[in-house]
Amino acid sequence: MTxxxxxxxxxxxxxxxxxxxxxxxxxxxxDGLQVLECLNCDLAYINPRPKSALxxxxxxxxxxxxxxxxxxxxxxxxxxxxxESVDPLIWLAQDRYALLVKHINIKDKKIxxxxxxxxxxxxxASDAGAQxxxxxxxxDAIEMxxxxxxxxxxxxxxxxxxxxxxxxxxxxxxxxxxxxxxxPKEWMVRLSRLLRVGGQLILSTPNYDFGRSVGVENWIGFxxxxxxxxxxxxxxxxxxxxxxxxxxxAYYTSTDGMMDxxxxxxxxxxxxxRAIGLLLRKLGIxxxxxxxxxxxxxxxxxxxxxxxxxxxxxxFLEKRKPASVDLLQDEKQRNTYGxxxxxxxxxxxxxx
Numbered sequence: 001m002t003x004x005x006x007x008x009x010x011x012x013x014x015x016x017x018x019x020x021x022x023x024x025x026x027x028x029x030x031d032g033l034q035v036l037e038c039l040n041c042d043l044a045y046i047n048p049r050p051k052s053a054l055x056x057x058x059x060x061x062x063x064x065x066x067x068x069x070x071x072x073x074x075x076x077x078x079x080x081x082x083x084e085s086v087d088p089l090i091w092l093a094q095d096r097y098a099l100l101v102k103h104i105n106i107k108d109k110k111i112x113x114x115x116x117x118x119x120x121x122x123x124x125a126s127d128a129g130a131q132x133x134x135x136x137x138x139x140d141a142i143e144m145x146x147x148x149x150x151x152x153x154x155x156x157x158x159x160x161x162x163x164x165x166x167x168x169x170x171x172x173x174x175x176x177x178x179x180x181x182x183x184p185k186e187w188m189v190r191l192s193r194l195l196r197v198g199g200q201l202i203l204s205t206p207n208y209d210f211g212r213s214v215g216v217e218n219w220i221g222f223x224x225x226x227x228x229x230x231x232x233x234x235x236x237x238x239x240x241x242x243x244x245x246x247x248x249x250a251y252y253t254s255t256d257g258m259m260d261x262x263x264x265x266x267x268x269x270x271x272x273x274r275a276i277g278l279l280l281r282k283l284g285i286x287x288x289x290x291x292x293x294x295x296x297x298x299x300x301x302x303x304x305x306x307x308x309x310x311x312x313x314x315x316f317l318e319k320r321k322p323a324s325v326d327l328l329q330d331e332k333q334r335n336t337y338g339x340x341x342x343x344x345x346x347x348x349x350x351x352x
Contacts, residue, residue: 005032010048016185016230017041017240027216031226035216041239044208044231052182056137058227086148089120095302096175096204096314097124099252103316104200106130109170112194114159115177119145122152130171135162159190167196175204179228185240192244195319201246207253207313209233218258220311237315246317253310254302 014021015038023036026044037044049055100106107129116122116134118141126132126149134154136142142156155162172191181187191201208231211219221231232240238248304314 005050009050009054011051012048013045015041015043016045016183017043017236023047027222029222029226033226035222035231041236042208042233043236043240044233046229049229055182055227055229085118086120089118090124093121093124096121097128099304099314100173100202101128103250104171106171110168111171111173112164112169114172114174114191115180116145116154117141119149119152119154121173121175122154123149126152135159159187162194164194166193167199168194169199170196171200171202173202175202177205178203178232179205179225179230182229184230185244188240188246189244192241192246192319197319197321199319200249201317201319203237203313203315203317205232205313205315207233207309207311208236210253210309210311210313213309214258220258232313234313234315241317245319245322247320249316249318250306251316252304252306252314253308254304254312254314255310258311 015023018038018040020038020040023038026035026037028034033046033049035044036047106125109130111125111130111132113122113132113134116136117138119134122132122134122145132152134145134152136145136154136156137158139156142154145152145154172195174191178184178187195201206221206228208221211221211231216222221228234251241247
């Protein structure tokens with residue numbers, strides 16, 4: 001592992017959910033950064049962590065290009081911008097879509113994707129009849145999304161820079177994003193404001209509960225993707241959405257996420273698979289090989305377990321009316337029917 005941080009690059013923070021400064025040490029990652037777990041709310045996070053200016057620089061063009069670059073080992077995603085990446089990214093988007101539509105019909109829905117990268121889920125959702133807008137922090141990723149899917153609107157920038165009025169969307173999706181966000185609780189409140197009442201927020205993130213169950217030293221969530229700042233469990237998500245008018249509807253988990261070769265696959269097999277992939281890429285037939293593997297159904301489809309405890313966590317949240325709005329609505333209805341006692345009842349409820 002080549003990435004190590006200077007003390008001047010780091011800042012100390014409190015828990016983003018409850019602002020508690022006390023946490024127990026979970027481990028030190030291979031990049032030298034410490035993971036703490038809040039004693040109050042179950043949130044695990046990097047502390048101290050890289051300062052915000054350094055975090056933003058992680059998402060350069062190289063983030064989407066070359067995970068084998070030794071100077072960036074452990075960061076980023078492999079070859080998002082290459083032509084060979086399109087089919088696997090579409091298949092991943094289709095798997096997510098298949099789970100999503102078990103709960104929600106997206107036809108004619110207005111959908112915002114945060115962290116859309118090169119736009120493959122936007123493409124799948126648009127083909128299914130949704131009105132989609134994709135947003136990503138990376139200008140390079142958005143340029144590629146525009147090039148691949150010119151019929152879809154894409155925007156480069158952070159969530160706080162988006163100029164959408166409140167309640168603009170029926171659904172917001174953010175796959176593998178929340179763990180990157182500097183202030184996730186504030187981010188969730190912003191997302192809630194953009195959703196109409198009854199709208200859904202769909203998140204995916206690595207599952208910290210699974211990491212604890214297999215042992216943090218074995219969990220891949222701590223062994224790579226060193227740009228991740230937070231590690232969420234279902235319970236920490238529940239706590240985070242308090243006050244945002246969001247409520248948990250359902251969650252699913254999928255795939256293993258073990259790191260210790262003795263627990264799942266031999267290290268030699270993992271190395272061999274990687275070497276075969278590199279060879280097929282050099283021969284120019286990687287994309288064709290992936291298509292054949294997909295068509296044969298050789299382990300390319302995820303199995304999602306309802307309320308399971310596997311590595312990947314997929315969460316459905318819904319925006320509800322604030323309690324005060326519900327009470328006001330009830331008050332209007334009671335006045336319509338001539339209930340003269342309702343103002344007193346409303347005042348009593350407000351004072352509780």
